[in-house]
Amino acid sequence: MDVVAAQDGPTGRMPTPGSATAVAPAASEPLLRLRGISKHFGAVQALHGVDLDLPNAQVTALCGDNGAGKSVLTKCIAGIHAVDEGEIFWEGRQVHIASPKDSAALGIETVYQDLALADNLDIVQNMFLGRERLSRALLDEDSMERAAAETLASLHVTTVRSIRQPVATLSGGQRQAVAVAKAVMWNSKLVMLDEPTAALGVAQTRMVLDLILRLKDHGLAVMVISHNLNDVFEVADRVAVLRLGRMVAQDAISAFDRQSVVDFMTTGASSREVPGSGSSHERD
Amino acid sequence: MARIEGEPGGASAPVFAVAAEDALDLTAADVEVIPPAIVAQSLGQYLRAWTARLRGGDAGVLPVALALVAVVVVFTIVSKNHVFLSAGNLVNLFDQSAVFIVLAIGEGFVLLLGEIDLSIGYVAAIGGIVAAQLVQPSTNWPWWAAIIAALVVCGAIGGLQGLVITRLRIPAFIVTLAGYLMWFGVMIYMLGAAGGVGITSTLWAGQVGLYGIVYSYIDPLVAWIGLIAIVGVLGTIMWRRDAGRRRNGLVAPPMGLTMAKIALVAVAGIAVVAICNVNRGSYLPIVGVPWVVPLVLIVVGTWTILLERMQFGRHIYAVGGNPEAARRAGINVPRLRTICFVIGSMTAGVAGVIYCSTLGGMTTNINGGQLVLYAVAAAVIGGTSLSGGRGRAIHGLLGGLVIGAIYNGLYLLGLEIQWQLIITGLVLLAAVSVDSLSRK
Numbered sequence: 001m002d003v004v005a006a007q008d009g010p011t012g013r014m015p016t017p018g019s020a021t022a023v024a025p026a027a028s029e030p031l032l033r034l035r036g037i038s039k040h041f042g043a044v045q046a047l048h049g050v051d052l053d054l055p056n057a058q059v060t061a062l063c064g065d066n067g068a069g070k071s072v073l074t075k076c077i078a079g080i081h082a083v084d085e086g087e088i089f090w091e092g093r094q095v096h097i098a099s100p101k102d103s104a105a106l107g108i109e110t111v112y113q114d115l116a117l118a119d120n121l122d123i124v125q126n127m128f129l130g131r132e133r134l135s136r137a138l139l140d141e142d143s144m145e146r147a148a149a150e151t152l153a154s155l156h157v158t159t160v161r162s163i164r165q166p167v168a169t170l171s172g173g174q175r176q177a178v179a180v181a182k183a184v185m186w187n188s189k190l191v192m193l194d195e196p197t198a199a200l201g202v203a204q205t206r207m208v209l210d211l212i213l214r215l216k217d218h219g220l221a222v223m224v225i226s227h228n229l230n231d232v233f234e235v236a237d238r239v240a241v242l243r244l245g246r247m248v249a250q251d252a253i254s255a256f257d258r259q260s261v262v263d264f265m266t267t268g269a270s271s272r273e274v275p276g277s278g279s280s281h282e283r284d
Numbered sequence: 285m286a287r288i289e290g291e292p293g294g295a296s297a298p299v300f301a302v303a304a305e306d307a308l309d310l311t312a313a314d315v316e317v318i319p320p321a322i323v324a325q326s327l328g329q330y331l332r333a334w335t336a337r338l339r340g341g342d343a344g345v346l347p348v349a350l351a352l353v354a355v356v357v358v359f360t361i362v363s364k365n366h367v368f369l370s371a372g373n374l375v376n377l378f379d380q381s382a383v384f385i386v387l388a389i390g391e392g393f394v395l396l397l398g399e400i401d402l403s404i405g406y407v408a409a410i411g412g413i414v415a416a417q418l419v420q421p422s423t424n425w426p427w428w429a430a431i432i433a434a435l436v437v438c439g440a441i442g443g444l445q446g447l448v449i450t451r452l453r454i455p456a457f458i459v460t461l462a463g464y465l466m467w468f469g470v471m472i473y474m475l476g477a478a479g480g481v482g483i484t485s486t487l488w489a490g491q492v493g494l495y496g497i498v499y500s501y502i503d504p505l506v507a508w509i510g511l512i513a514i515v516g517v518l519g520t521i522m523w524r525r526d527a528g529r530r531r532n533g534l535v536a537p538p539m540g541l542t543m544a545k546i547a548l549v550a551v552a553g554i555a556v557v558a559i560c561n562v563n564r565g566s567y568l569p570i571v572g573v574p575w576v577v578p579l580v581l582i583v584v585g586t587w588t589i590l591l592e593r594m595q596f597g598r599h600i601y602a603v604g605g606n607p608e609a610a611r612r613a614g615i616n617v618p619r620l621r622t623i624c625f626v627i628g629s630m631t632a633g634v635a636g637v638i639y640c641s642t643l644g645g646m647t648t649n650i651n652g653g654q655l656v657l658y659a660v661a662a663a664v665i666g667g668t669s670l671s672g673g674r675g676r677a678i679h680g681l682l683g684g685l686v687i688g689a690i691y692n693g694l695y696l697l698g699l700e701i702q703w704q705l706i707i708t709g710l711v712l713l714a715a716v717s718v719d720s721l722s723r724k
Contacts, residue, residue: 101614116612118605120673121598129602130613138593145534164535 029092030055031221032077032108032190037086039072046072048245049086053238054190059212059222061232061253064242065265070225073242074192077223078110079103109183110192115175117182119168123160124148126167127182151181155214159207173204180211190221197231209235229258243268327540347718348666348682355686359693368696372564375574378556379498381688382576383408383639386583387655388662388680388687390631393587393624395663396604398672399456401625403445403463404632404659405652409471411438411636413646416481417474419490427493435633441467442629446622456625468652475648482645497579497641501572504561510578511553519546576638580681583634587627587677600624604673635659654705657712662687664715687711 030053039047047069054060064070075081077088079097088095090106097103103110117126124141127148133140149163157177160170167175176196183191193212197205212235215222226232232239233253240250241264248268249256263270359368367373387408394401411434417423418430425433445463449456475481483491502510522542529536537545560573591597602610603617611617640646660670666683668675690711694704 100612112612114608116606116609118602118609118673120601120605125598125602126609129598129609130615132595132598134595138589139595139598142529142532142534146532162535 031091033089033092034077035087035089037073037076037088038084039069039076039081040084046245047076047083050242050245050247052240052247052250054221054223055238056189056221057216057219058237059216059224059235060238060240061236062223062225062240062242063227063229063232063261063265067244068242068265069245070242071194072245074110074194074223074225077103077108077190077192079108104186107187107189108192109186109188109190111176111179111183111194111196113194113198115179117167117175117179120166122164122166123152123170123178124163126178127151127185129182131186147185148181151185152177154218155181155184155211157181157211171204172200173207176200176204176208177211180208180215184215184218184220188220190223191215192223192225194225195227196224197226197228205231229261232261233258241265326538327544330538330541345667345679345682348679348686351665351686352682352689355689355693359689359696363693363696368693370564371559371562372570373692373696374559375564377688377692378685379574379576379642380692381685382498382580383635383642383655384658384662384687384691385580385681385684386635386638387632387659388666388668388684389583389587389677390628390635391656391659392663392668392675392677392680393600393628393631394456395660395668395670396591396600396672396675397621397624398604398670399449399621400660400670401442401445401456401460401463401628402656403441403460403467403652404628404635405655405657406464406467406471407438407441407629407652408632408636408639408655409646409650409652410441410467410474411435411633412640412650413471413474413481413636414438415494415637416483416640416646419483419488419494420481421488424488425490427490427496430490430494431637434637435630438633438636439626439630442626442632443622445629446625449625450618450621464653464656471650471652472648475646480645480647483640484644494637494641495644496575497638498574498576499641501560501570501574502578504557504572507557507561507573511557515546515550515553518549522546576641579634579638583631584677584681587631591677596620596623601673606673654708657708658687658691661708661712661715665711665718670716683715 032052032054034050034052037047037050037052038045050069050073052060052062052073062070062073072081076083077097079100079102082098088097095102095106097106097108118129121129124145128144133144133147135143145163152158152160152163155177157174160174160178167178170178180191180193180196196208196212200208209231212222212224216235216237224232224236236253238251239253239256239261241248241261243265246268249261249264249270260270356369360366387404390404391401414437415427415430415434418425418433419427441463445456445459448454449459483494485491522545526536526539526542530539556577557573560577561571563569563571565571591600599610599615599620602613602615603620607617610620639650662683663675663680664670664683665686666675666679666681668679668683690707691704694707699707
């Protein structure tokens, strides 16, 4: 079934092909299933036949060194880049994501590192930006404010003083929370977060990690791009490691420890055996 | 086009809990940055939060209000027989300010994007000339048709400049600087050998109508009835909106503040109508509110609704605050920017028509360069930010009044052109400094 277009491995360092069976035993059919995704920009091959499963109600950490292709893969899912090759399955059905609108229509939301918030607008205005509710051609502020308050409350974001304060007055963690709340407002099923804890302090990081766990509790599939292995081991259920555009490992978090993730990120292989884990790492 | 299999939406909606409003406690760190209207629940709290915020450096419309008071006090003292504060001069002052007010509001649409339009002074002049020439005997259009034609021409100019800016990706500064020169030339060309066009003839209905914008007056009784109607409608809308939001537990200003705002509108309206209804004629009685007053209020009101109550306005602020965020939110940024240039130039057309009426015609002496600087200065003095994303139509009104008062006061003092230029420059510098300081 999940046959991936054959790719030339980068010489002998690759582990022998592991079992290509379903990775997460909990989810028989993941929410999003990528098979053999390839993407090149001119002569640069950014992604080589990448497979990725993102199951419901689980946090998947996407790890990789700089230039591994994490951002490109995220942007392919978000519809910013069109894939050259490969198949995308959403809830078991094959889909084509050609634009950000397509991914939004499926229920995919992305929180980019720069958060894309307008500092001069308040929290409600930012959360509804581009999808304002109207009543008789005028903005329906009351209904938008109520919905925004409900979403923030459901995510236990209670540290903001007023939902009507400009985003410029928020702390880094609060801004991240607003960006995440903005992403989950639209019946989204998959939320992708790009380095959500970069540039945050300890307390703020804690708050964002709690937020990620809450998304999972709500049944959403979450993909977190992170360099920070502490964060990864704190919130992730699954880990996927990209290296030089190839998926070198993808499994439940229990199959990894910090050192093995680093090994996969840097060399594409790990000789470490994680105690208590029987699973083998999937490749490509 | 994309083909999507599978239907969107339908995810299990999270169970929502209604947010419990946190108890209000005004810690110094918070009130300095958060607008007091959204955290205070009583007028007293509002005032305390407001003073704290003031000390934090964010003053809102206070600088422009103080500037207006200062200018009025100074010119009242130094003008001969305190003529500055006479009813006749105050009406005259508003007539002169009207051009700066409307021009500043037009420029505001472009400033909100973080751009600048240097051409609108001469675009306004062209609008005035188009209207004036269409009410000449040879064409003899009715005044309203001449005004519409002027606005269409100005809007087209704005659209042309906007398209060049957004499609060819040339900075607005350069494109509108080119426009400044071109429309100056076009203005001289349109006025021809005569070097001017007048609209003061009483023989032609169109000229009477155009000239009457500034020099015909609303019957005092009608003005009072109109004022009561406006304050009544506006007050009811404001009261019902705030009361409804308070009832539903949404963020709303304290009741006292809503009442204070309505009272302020009423007092300002009564003052304007009362002043205008004083006889200011020397031989024949001249009484009543000039038509330019409601015209300016319509411009302020319409653009306020567009900016603050409609989706398009919200998107303008978003583009001004963070164009990338706006783009990702699905807003067509180039299209929006082009439309803002169209709106800016069209509004400048209104200013041009008012200017034409004030002057009784257009001549090649019109200084569009000075007009545009006054417009930028008025907008910035009023509280509009040069860096985009912050500004309201009311800022143009207040800033325009300050500029108009300075202009009028210097004229009363009989200061010569060199002093006017020096003071214009200083005023512009002061306005930009205020903008820069308020962002620190």
